[in-house]
Amino acid sequence: MPGKARLAAAAAVVGLVxxxxxxxxxxxxxxxGTSAAEIIAAGLDAPWSIAFHEGTPLVSERDSARxxxxxxxxxxxxxxxxxxxxxxxxxxxxxxxxxxxxxxTYLTAGGENRIERRELSGAAGSLGLGLPEIILDGIxxxxxxxxxxxxxxxDGMLYATTGDAGNRGSxxxxxxxxxxxxxxxxxGGVPEDNPFPGSLVYSYGHRNPQGIAWDAEGVLYASEFxxxxxxxxxxxxxxxxxxxxxxxxxxxxxxxxxPVQQWAPADxxxxxxxxxxxxxxxxNLRGERLxxxxxxxxxxxxVYLTREYGRLRDVxxxxxxxxWVLTNNTDGRGNPEPGDDRILRFDVSD
Numbered sequence: 001m002p003g004k005a006r007l008a009a010a011a012a013v014v015g016l017v018x019x020x021x022x023x024x025x026x027x028x029x030x031x032x033g034t035s036a037a038e039i040i041a042a043g044l045d046a047p048w049s050i051a052f053h054e055g056t057p058l059v060s061e062r063d064s065a066r067x068x069x070x071x072x073x074x075x076x077x078x079x080x081x082x083x084x085x086x087x088x089x090x091x092x093x094x095x096x097x098x099x100x101x102x103x104x105t106y107l108t109a110g111g112e113n114r115i116e117r118r119e120l121s122g123a124a125g126s127l128g129l130g131l132p133e134i135i136l137d138g139i140x141x142x143x144x145x146x147x148x149x150x151x152x153x154x155d156g157m158l159y160a161t162t163g164d165a166g167n168r169g170s171x172x173x174x175x176x177x178x179x180x181x182x183x184x185x186x187x188g189g190v191p192e193d194n195p196f197p198g199s200l201v202y203s204y205g206h207r208n209p210q211g212i213a214w215d216a217e218g219v220l221y222a223s224e225f226x227x228x229x230x231x232x233x234x235x236x237x238x239x240x241x242x243x244x245x246x247x248x249x250x251x252x253x254x255x256x257x258x259p260v261q262q263w264a265p266a267d268x269x270x271x272x273x274x275x276x277x278x279x280x281x282x283x284n285l286r287g288e289r290l291x292x293x294x295x296x297x298x299x300x301x302x303v304y305l306t307r308e309y310g311r312l313r314d315v316x317x318x319x320x321x322x323x324w325v326l327t328n329n330t331d332g333r334g335n336p337e338p339g340d341d342r343i344l345r346f347d348v349s350d
Contacts, residue, residue: 032305033348037309037344040070040324043076043340046331047060047326048094048148048314049150049314049326051103053120057324058070070343082116084110085108086108086109088143090146091113091141093106094113094147094149099152099186103118105117106148112141113146114134114137115135118130136160136177136182136188138177140162142165142166144208147160147208152186154218158184159183160184161180162178162206164244168245172244203237203239203242204242211272221236223282227265231265232259233260234259235257241255241257260299271328275295279295281323285333290303291303309342310334310336312328313327314328324344
Protein backbone atom coordinates (compact mmCIF):
# COMPACT_ATOMS: atom_id res chain seq x y z
CA MET A 1 0.00 0.00 0.00
CA PRO A 2 1.57 3.37 -0.97
CA GLY A 3 2.46 5.71 1.89
CA LYS A 4 -0.31 8.22 1.16
CA ALA A 5 -2.83 5.42 0.86
CA ARG A 6 -1.74 3.99 4.18
CA LEU A 7 -2.14 7.40 5.83
CA ALA A 8 -5.62 7.59 4.35
CA ALA A 9 -6.39 4.08 5.56
CA ALA A 10 -5.23 4.98 9.04
CA ALA A 11 -7.45 8.04 9.01
CA ALA A 12 -10.35 5.84 7.92
CA VAL A 13 -9.71 3.54 10.89
CA VAL A 14 -9.84 6.52 13.23
CA GLY A 15 -13.09 7.67 11.69
CA LEU A 16 -14.77 4.28 11.82
CA VAL A 17 -13.81 3.12 15.29
CA UNK A 18 -15.59 5.33 17.78
CA UNK A 19 -14.97 3.23 20.90
CA UNK A 20 -11.38 4.38 21.25
CA UNK A 21 -9.57 1.94 18.93
CA UNK A 22 -9.01 -0.25 21.97
CA UNK A 23 -7.28 -3.48 21.01
CA UNK A 24 -9.47 -6.59 21.15
CA UNK A 25 -8.33 -9.60 23.18
CA UNK A 26 -5.39 -11.28 21.47
CA UNK A 27 -3.38 -14.43 21.96
CA UNK A 28 -0.41 -14.43 24.32
CA UNK A 29 2.71 -16.54 24.58
CA UNK A 30 6.33 -16.72 25.74
CA UNK A 31 7.60 -16.47 22.17
CA UNK A 32 7.20 -13.88 19.45
CA GLY A 33 5.29 -15.64 16.73
CA THR A 34 6.93 -19.05 16.56
CA SER A 35 10.34 -17.77 17.65
CA ALA A 36 11.61 -18.50 21.16
CA ALA A 37 13.82 -15.98 22.91
CA GLU A 38 17.58 -16.08 22.50
CA ILE A 39 19.43 -14.11 25.19
CA ILE A 40 21.97 -11.89 23.45
CA ALA A 41 23.32 -10.06 26.50
CA ALA A 42 22.72 -9.80 30.25
CA GLY A 43 23.78 -7.72 33.22
CA LEU A 44 23.03 -4.31 31.73
CA ASP A 45 22.33 -1.40 34.10
CA ALA A 46 19.15 0.61 33.36
CA PRO A 47 19.62 0.29 29.59
CA TRP A 48 17.56 2.58 27.38
CA SER A 49 18.36 2.26 23.69
CA ILE A 50 20.09 0.01 21.14
CA ALA A 51 21.82 1.10 17.94
CA PHE A 52 24.21 -0.57 15.51
CA HIS A 53 27.51 0.66 14.11
CA GLU A 54 28.58 -1.43 11.12
CA GLY A 55 26.78 -4.38 12.69
CA THR A 56 28.19 -3.88 16.19
CA PRO A 57 25.53 -3.37 18.88
CA LEU A 58 25.77 -0.32 21.11
CA VAL A 59 23.60 0.17 24.21
CA SER A 60 22.99 3.31 26.26
CA GLU A 61 22.68 3.06 30.04
CA ARG A 62 20.50 5.81 31.51
CA ASP A 63 22.03 6.20 34.97
CA SER A 64 25.70 5.35 34.38
CA ALA A 65 25.77 7.34 31.08
CA ARG A 66 27.84 4.52 29.58
CA UNK A 67 27.83 3.44 25.96
CA UNK A 68 28.29 -0.33 26.04
CA UNK A 69 29.67 -2.19 23.02
CA UNK A 70 28.67 -5.84 22.71
CA UNK A 71 30.80 -8.50 21.08
CA UNK A 72 29.54 -11.58 19.22
CA UNK A 73 29.11 -13.44 22.51
CA UNK A 74 27.11 -10.62 24.12
CA UNK A 75 29.98 -9.58 26.39
CA UNK A 76 29.96 -5.84 26.99
CA UNK A 77 32.79 -3.34 27.18
CA UNK A 78 32.63 0.37 27.87
CA UNK A 79 33.14 2.28 24.66
CA UNK A 80 32.80 5.57 26.50
CA UNK A 81 30.86 7.66 29.00
CA UNK A 82 28.70 10.57 27.91
CA UNK A 83 29.97 13.44 29.99
CA UNK A 84 27.42 15.79 31.50
CA UNK A 85 24.56 13.30 31.39
CA UNK A 86 22.88 13.32 34.79
CA UNK A 87 20.21 10.94 35.99
CA UNK A 88 17.22 12.93 37.17
CA UNK A 89 14.12 10.81 37.66
CA UNK A 90 13.31 9.58 34.15
CA UNK A 91 16.17 11.61 32.68
CA UNK A 92 19.79 10.73 31.99
CA UNK A 93 21.38 9.17 28.94
CA UNK A 94 18.41 8.15 26.80
CA UNK A 95 18.20 7.47 23.06
CA UNK A 96 21.08 6.81 20.69
CA UNK A 97 21.39 6.59 16.91
CA UNK A 98 24.26 6.02 14.51
CA UNK A 99 24.85 7.52 11.09
CA UNK A 100 27.92 8.08 8.92
CA UNK A 101 30.37 7.11 11.65
CA UNK A 102 28.82 9.31 14.33
CA UNK A 103 27.03 8.33 17.53
CA UNK A 104 24.12 10.64 18.34
CA THR A 105 22.94 10.81 21.96
CA TYR A 106 19.92 12.36 23.69
CA LEU A 107 20.74 13.25 27.27
CA THR A 108 19.54 15.16 30.29
CA ALA A 109 22.20 17.63 31.40
CA GLY A 110 21.52 20.15 34.13
CA GLY A 111 18.24 21.86 33.46
CA GLU A 112 17.90 20.81 29.84
CA ASN A 113 17.77 17.92 27.45
CA ARG A 114 20.10 18.08 24.47
CA ILE A 115 21.34 16.11 21.48
CA GLU A 116 25.04 15.60 20.87
CA ARG A 117 27.13 13.61 18.43
CA ARG A 118 30.58 12.07 18.69
CA GLU A 119 32.73 10.45 16.04
CA LEU A 120 33.14 6.71 16.51
CA SER A 121 36.72 5.51 16.24
CA GLY A 122 38.37 2.10 16.15
CA ALA A 123 37.12 -1.28 15.06
CA ALA A 124 34.65 -3.72 16.57
CA GLY A 125 35.95 -4.74 19.98
CA SER A 126 37.79 -1.47 20.51
CA LEU A 127 35.34 1.30 19.62
CA GLY A 128 35.86 4.69 21.16
CA LEU A 129 34.11 8.07 21.20
CA GLY A 130 35.43 11.39 20.05
CA LEU A 131 34.74 14.85 21.43
CA PRO A 132 31.11 15.96 21.75
CA GLU A 133 29.43 18.31 19.32
CA ILE A 134 26.13 19.81 20.44
CA ILE A 135 23.50 19.36 17.74
CA LEU A 136 20.55 20.80 19.65
CA ASP A 137 20.20 22.13 23.18
CA GLY A 138 17.58 23.96 25.18
CA ILE A 139 14.99 21.16 25.18
CA UNK A 140 13.00 21.45 28.38
CA UNK A 141 13.87 18.77 30.95
CA UNK A 142 12.14 17.45 34.03
CA UNK A 143 12.08 14.51 36.37
CA UNK A 144 9.36 13.06 34.10
CA UNK A 145 8.35 13.12 30.43
CA UNK A 146 11.69 13.68 28.71
CA UNK A 147 10.87 11.76 25.55
CA UNK A 148 14.33 10.85 24.32
CA UNK A 149 14.11 8.58 21.29
CA UNK A 150 16.42 9.28 18.32
CA UNK A 151 16.17 7.74 14.86
CA UNK A 152 17.23 8.55 11.34
CA UNK A 153 14.40 8.45 8.84
CA UNK A 154 14.48 7.12 5.29
CA ASP A 155 14.96 10.75 4.20
CA GLY A 156 18.30 10.88 6.02
CA MET A 157 17.00 13.35 8.59
CA LEU A 158 17.37 12.95 12.35
CA TYR A 159 14.10 12.68 14.29
CA ALA A 160 13.82 13.15 18.04
CA THR A 161 10.91 12.70 20.43
CA THR A 162 10.55 15.19 23.26
CA GLY A 163 8.19 15.02 26.23
CA ASP A 164 6.34 17.90 27.85
CA ALA A 165 8.68 17.65 30.89
CA GLY A 166 5.65 18.16 33.12
CA ASN A 167 4.83 21.49 31.44
CA ARG A 168 1.59 20.39 29.80
CA GLY A 169 0.87 23.60 27.91
CA SER A 170 4.19 23.47 26.05
CA UNK A 171 2.94 20.58 23.93
CA UNK A 172 0.51 22.92 22.11
CA UNK A 173 3.08 25.71 21.71
CA UNK A 174 4.84 25.33 18.36
CA UNK A 175 7.51 27.78 19.52
CA UNK A 176 8.52 25.30 22.23
CA UNK A 177 10.67 22.20 21.60
CA UNK A 178 8.92 20.10 24.27
CA UNK A 179 5.97 17.80 23.65
CA UNK A 180 7.02 17.35 20.03
CA UNK A 181 8.53 15.15 17.37
CA UNK A 182 11.44 17.13 15.93
CA UNK A 183 13.04 16.73 12.49
CA UNK A 184 16.48 18.08 11.75
CA UNK A 185 19.45 17.72 9.46
CA UNK A 186 22.30 15.57 10.79
CA UNK A 187 24.14 18.72 11.88
CA GLY A 188 21.06 20.10 13.67
CA GLY A 189 19.99 22.47 10.91
CA VAL A 190 16.36 23.05 9.97
CA PRO A 191 15.27 21.22 6.79
CA GLU A 192 13.68 23.54 4.25
CA ASP A 193 10.68 21.25 3.84
CA ASN A 194 9.73 21.11 7.53
CA PRO A 195 6.04 21.94 8.06
CA PHE A 196 6.72 25.12 10.09
CA PRO A 197 9.23 27.42 8.32
CA GLY A 198 12.44 27.87 10.28
CA SER A 199 11.33 25.38 12.95
CA LEU A 200 12.45 21.88 13.90
CA VAL A 201 8.88 20.99 14.95
CA TYR A 202 7.51 18.15 12.82
CA SER A 203 4.42 17.30 14.92
CA TYR A 204 3.08 18.57 18.22
CA GLY A 205 0.52 17.95 20.94
CA HIS A 206 2.50 15.05 22.41
CA ARG A 207 2.74 14.13 26.09
CA ASN A 208 5.71 11.75 26.20
CA PRO A 209 6.45 9.99 22.91
CA GLN A 210 9.26 7.43 23.16
CA GLY A 211 9.08 5.33 20.01
CA ILE A 212 9.39 6.18 16.30
CA ALA A 213 9.76 3.92 13.27
CA TRP A 214 9.00 3.91 9.55
CA ASP A 215 7.50 1.30 7.28
CA ALA A 216 8.79 0.48 3.79
CA GLU A 217 6.57 3.18 2.28
CA GLY A 218 8.04 5.87 4.52
CA VAL A 219 5.06 6.20 6.86
CA LEU A 220 6.12 7.32 10.35
CA TYR A 221 4.61 5.67 13.44
CA ALA A 222 5.04 6.86 17.03
CA SER A 223 4.16 5.47 20.45
CA GLU A 224 3.12 7.75 23.27
CA PHE A 225 2.57 7.48 27.02
CA UNK A 226 -0.86 8.69 28.10
CA UNK A 227 -1.69 10.06 31.51
CA UNK A 228 -4.34 7.98 33.24
CA UNK A 229 -6.62 6.86 30.42
CA UNK A 230 -5.02 5.97 27.10
CA UNK A 231 -1.59 5.19 25.68
CA UNK A 232 -1.37 5.66 21.93
CA UNK A 233 0.00 4.45 18.62
CA UNK A 234 -0.08 7.30 16.12
CA UNK A 235 0.54 7.72 12.41
CA UNK A 236 2.50 10.95 12.19
CA UNK A 237 1.63 13.60 9.64
CA UNK A 238 3.86 16.65 9.08
CA UNK A 239 2.49 19.55 11.08
CA UNK A 240 -0.07 17.33 12.81
CA UNK A 241 -1.54 18.17 16.22
CA UNK A 242 -2.01 15.05 18.36
CA UNK A 243 -4.08 16.74 21.02
CA UNK A 244 -2.24 16.72 24.34
CA UNK A 245 -3.17 18.18 26.82
CA UNK A 246 -6.56 19.06 25.33
CA UNK A 247 -7.38 15.42 24.58
CA UNK A 248 -5.99 12.01 25.51
CA UNK A 249 -6.67 9.09 23.20
CA UNK A 250 -9.46 9.10 20.63
CA UNK A 251 -11.61 12.20 20.88
CA UNK A 252 -12.95 12.82 17.38
CA UNK A 253 -12.33 16.51 18.00
CA UNK A 254 -11.77 18.93 15.17
CA UNK A 255 -8.17 20.00 14.73
CA UNK A 256 -6.64 16.98 16.47
CA UNK A 257 -5.39 13.71 14.97
CA UNK A 258 -6.65 10.62 16.80
CA PRO A 259 -4.47 7.56 17.46
CA VAL A 260 -4.93 4.49 15.29
CA GLN A 261 -4.93 2.34 18.41
CA GLN A 262 -4.93 2.93 22.17
CA TRP A 263 -4.46 0.93 25.34
CA ALA A 264 -4.98 1.45 29.06
CA PRO A 265 -1.64 2.50 30.65
CA ALA A 266 -1.69 -0.51 32.98
CA ASP A 267 -1.67 -2.75 29.92
CA UNK A 268 0.92 -0.85 27.91
CA UNK A 269 3.07 2.23 28.74
CA UNK A 270 4.82 2.02 25.36
CA UNK A 271 8.42 2.99 24.77
CA UNK A 272 10.54 1.90 21.78
CA UNK A 273 8.98 0.59 18.56
CA UNK A 274 10.23 -1.10 15.41
CA UNK A 275 8.78 -2.06 12.05
CA UNK A 276 9.67 -5.56 10.90
CA UNK A 277 8.01 -7.30 8.00
CA UNK A 278 4.41 -6.20 7.88
CA UNK A 279 4.02 -5.21 11.54
CA UNK A 280 4.86 -2.56 14.11
CA UNK A 281 6.30 -4.02 17.31
CA UNK A 282 5.94 -2.01 20.54
CA UNK A 283 7.93 -2.52 23.76
CA ASN A 284 5.87 -1.81 26.89
CA LEU A 285 7.05 -0.96 30.39
CA ARG A 286 4.20 -1.09 32.88
CA GLY A 287 2.34 -3.64 30.76
CA GLU A 288 5.48 -5.84 30.59
CA ARG A 289 4.65 -7.12 27.11
CA LEU A 290 5.48 -6.82 23.44
CA UNK A 291 2.67 -5.79 21.10
CA UNK A 292 2.51 -6.60 17.40
CA UNK A 293 0.30 -4.32 15.30
CA UNK A 294 -0.14 -5.40 11.66
CA UNK A 295 0.27 -2.62 9.12
CA UNK A 296 -2.80 -3.92 7.32
CA UNK A 297 -4.90 -3.68 10.50
CA UNK A 298 -3.66 -0.81 12.65
CA UNK A 299 -6.64 -1.12 15.01
CA UNK A 300 -5.71 -4.69 16.03
CA UNK A 301 -2.82 -6.19 17.97
CA UNK A 302 -1.33 -9.43 19.24
CA VAL A 303 0.29 -9.66 22.66
CA TYR A 304 3.55 -11.50 23.41
CA LEU A 305 5.85 -12.04 26.41
CA THR A 306 3.38 -10.84 29.05
CA ARG A 307 5.19 -10.81 32.44
CA GLU A 308 7.82 -13.16 31.02
CA TYR A 309 10.77 -10.75 31.14
CA GLY A 310 9.41 -7.76 33.05
CA ARG A 311 9.52 -4.21 31.73
CA LEU A 312 10.45 -3.78 28.07
CA ARG A 313 12.13 -0.50 27.08
CA ASP A 314 13.16 -0.84 23.47
CA VAL A 315 12.72 -3.01 20.41
CA UNK A 316 14.86 -2.63 17.30
CA UNK A 317 15.46 -4.51 14.10
CA UNK A 318 18.88 -6.15 14.04
CA UNK A 319 21.21 -6.19 11.04
CA UNK A 320 19.94 -9.66 10.13
CA UNK A 321 16.29 -8.60 10.28
CA UNK A 322 15.61 -10.17 13.68
CA UNK A 323 13.96 -8.34 16.56
CA TRP A 324 16.08 -7.30 19.53
CA VAL A 325 14.08 -6.55 22.69
CA LEU A 326 15.62 -4.66 25.61
CA THR A 327 14.37 -5.24 29.15
CA ASN A 328 14.32 -2.43 31.75
CA ASN A 329 13.96 -3.88 35.23
CA THR A 330 16.94 -2.13 36.89
CA ASP A 331 15.66 1.42 36.45
CA GLY A 332 14.12 1.64 39.92
CA ARG A 333 10.60 0.78 38.84
CA GLY A 334 10.99 -2.90 38.01
CA ASN A 335 11.67 -6.06 39.95
CA PRO A 336 15.06 -7.19 38.68
CA GLU A 337 16.01 -10.84 38.64
CA PRO A 338 19.49 -12.34 38.34
CA GLY A 339 20.85 -11.50 34.90
CA ASP A 340 18.81 -8.33 34.39
CA ASP A 341 18.82 -6.34 32.32
CA ARG A 342 18.90 -8.36 29.11
CA ILE A 343 18.65 -8.19 25.35
CA LEU A 344 16.43 -10.85 23.78
CA ARG A 345 16.53 -11.82 20.12
CA PHE A 346 13.61 -13.21 18.08
CA ASP A 347 13.45 -14.31 14.45
CA VAL A 348 10.43 -12.80 12.70
CA SER A 349 9.34 -13.45 9.14
CA ASP A 350 8.96 -10.65 6.60
